[in-house]
Amino acid sequence: MSQPTPGKGENVLSLQNISRTFFTALQRQHDMLAFNIAGLHTADPKAYEHFSTVSRVMPVPQAHLPAEQMLAYARGLMLRTTINDLLTLSSECMSQCFLLCLFIREQGKNPRRDPLTEKIISEKHQSFLKMNLQSRFTALEEEFGIVCELEDGIFSLAAALRVLARGGLVTNDDITPDGALTLEFKAMKDVEVPAEPADGDAQSPAPPPGVTVHGAGELAKPKTVARLSDTARTFKPGEMLDLTDTELLGLNITVTKFVDGLLRSVDHFGRAQLGEGA
Numbered sequence: 001m002s003q004p005t006p007g008k009g010e011n012v013l014s015l016q017n018i019s020r021t022f023f024t025a026l027q028r029q030h031d032m033l034a035f036n037i038a039g040l041h042t043a044d045p046k047a048y049e050h051f052s053t054v055s056r057v058m059p060v061p062q063a064h065l066p067a068e069q070m071l072a073y074a075r076g077l078m079l080r081t082t083i084n085d086l087l088t089l090s091s092e093c094m095s096q097c098f099l100l101c102l103f104i105r106e107q108g109k110n111p112r113r114d115p116l117t118e119k120i121i122s123e124k125h126q127s128f129l130k131m132n133l134q135s136r137f138t139a140l141e142e143e144f145g146i147v148c149e150l151e152d153g154i155f156s157l158a159a160a161l162r163v164l165a166r167g168g169l170v171t172n173d174d175i176t177p178d179g180a181l182t183l184e185f186k187a188m189k190d191v192e193v194p195a196e197p198a199d200g201d202a203q204s205p206a207p208p209p210g211v212t213v214h215g216a217g218e219l220a221k222p223k224t225v226a227r228l229s230d231t232a233r234t235f236k237p238g239e240m241l242d243l244t245d246t247e248l249l250g251l252n253i254t255v256t257k258f259v260d261g262l263l264r265s266v267d268h269f270g271r272a273q274l275g276e277g278a
Contacts, residue, residue, distance in 0.1 A: 014100070015266060015267055022259050023256070029252055030249065079243060083161045090255055094262065095128060097140070098139065146269060148258065157254075174235075182235075183234075188229070191225060
């Protein structure tokens, strides 16, 4: 997935620039996903057939898919592309954070360039780039004490991508010891919370003994607020891996929350190494 073009000063490695780059990329990812979902729901079969014949030639006319089958194919491609892009963003963010932590630890507050220090940083970073996902999480924790929130959610994305790359059918090779493949992600859910009393109710004095105030004692109706909640989908061998529109968008929320937690951990590491005023 193409990344936003860096602006002036954004080529400098800093927590602020990393944050700006990846949160902007996640917003673009969210917008493109929402746009594609909207397009699939409003796709016009007649328009599809019209544009299929505009060029007047097809590579293999016998393999041309009708609108209904093309809709299913496009949705499957959107699912694979979305998960792949989100995994790529997560991995790239981890790489940038690892590099920044290396600079903080090895370079510290020293403004002078040291070829030996730069060589150490480069070699360690190159080694990190060759690691698989599990090793990257381990390296961040062992090198800098950074424990990533939602690590399991990122691993579930990787597991889902492996399944989708084979066509989407969950097999025995994909399941965990509990006998299923579980995808974990975040979602906004409406929850009821107690309503706060009106200002007039809070300030009204208690009635004298023996005096009844009509309406007193009535329970305030609860109100509904949206909160970020944990969500999971479980797939068993023989089932096709698919997600609803809301769940697809929830994957973007999951990675956004993951990136946010990772950047907060890097910020904590930097302050511990360089001091609060750094």
